[in-house]
Amino acid sequence: MPAYRLKQAMRSYYQELVDDWADITTWSEKLRADCANSAWSPLTVKTVLQTQDPPSVKFAFQTADGLTIETVVMRHADGRNTVCVSSQVGCAMGCAFCATGTMGIKRNLTAEEIVDQVVQAARWLKIQKMSIKSQVYQVAGQRPEGHDGPDRPEGRITNIVFMGMGEPFNNPDEVFESIRILTSPDMFGLGARHISISTCGIVTGIQRLAEEAPQVNLAISLHAPTQEMRQQIMPVAKAYPLDRLMRAVRKYLELTHRKVMFEYVLLEGVNDSQDDAEDLADLFNEYRHLAHVNLINYHQTGVFKPTSEANAKKFQNVLRRRGISVTRRISFGEEIRAACGQLATRETE
Ligand code: SF4
Secondary structure: OOHHHHHHHHHHHHHOOOOOHHHOOOOOHHHHHHHOOOOOOOOEEEEEEEEEOOEEEEEEEEOOOOOEEEEEEEEOOOOOEEEEOOOEEEEOOOOOOOOHHHOEEEEEOOHHHHHHHHHHHHHHHHHHHHHHHHHHHHHOOOOOOOOOOOOOHHHOOOEEEEOOOOOHHHOHHHHHHHHHHHHOOOOOOOOHHHEEEEEOOOHHHHHHHHHHOOOOEEEEEOOOOOHHHHHHHOOHHHHOOHHHHHHHHHHHHHHHOOOEEEEEEEEOOOOOOHHHHHHHHHHHHHHHHHEEEEEEEOOOOOOOOEOOHHHHHHHHHHHHHOOOEEEEOOOOOHHHOOOOOOOOOOOOO
16 A cells, blocks of 8 residues: 555544544545454453543453453543553552552553554544534534534543553553654644653653653652652562662753652551651652642552541641642542552453
8 A cells, every 4th residue: 555545544543533444534445445354443442431520431441362451531620631541451560559550460552552542532532522512503403513613622632641550661662652653743643741651660761751752741659758668558669769769750850850740649547647748848858849749549449548638638738838839639530440549440351
């Protein structure tokens, strides 16, 4: 096939978000028919679960070799849609507060499987938008006109976070390739600053991110302010101790001058005291202006208890008093087990 045919197919897949060869309108009928028996996407949708308040959608996808992965779309009140993608089937890191960590690792996802989660989520949003629009037209007594008019953010993916199943920097080649595809103007075409990678502390990946994709945002799953505490809940701290991790973060900041997000799940009686908040603030010292702490509610996975609201507020206040930018992350999708730390493909297998 001539190269321009591939470009046409890519445009249909990444930008027009069609879901079959038959919908590539720039191709002849014969060409479409010739491809009809080939797979259009590497993933197939198994289930789609939705919540309303706040709105979120969890997709369970099946891979060609019969494994299940999960992807979540968080629909923000300001119209942004953030898709949280998986980078592995399961995870080898065994963080004590995370359901994915209990699954073990089955395999890495390919770049195409990572990208297809985003494309399929985008396609789903586009279809929702078209059906809502069609209902509005019917109510208003006007003719439905399909997907037209200004491209409002409600119908498209505006942000991508690598915070689903798996540790992205344990699968770095495929993850960096997926970022190339997702940011390429000829393909999905999202700005790199709208993409974030979260790592539990794989130092080599942090270095590579600074060199290869400095516009992509870095988030560190920190969850403990001391090496001793971190080792108890995150086995990765044995291979990459806290002081080595913070040295790598400092180096990243020097190279990129980008803000780094630190994720911190509040676990009752484990890491939620005011002394823990003081220790956490000490970690950032001279570069506190480039650190942002995101406090996360613990979503029951059986092992720990979530901290109380009063404790969470006190913890946040200590950080504020120490001059650290801090937010509490709102929880999306807890009742469909789509929230942070809950992805484990239980109800879909
Ligand atoms: S928190 Fe992330 S790195 Fe840790 S077990 Fe869960 S998926 Fe793996």
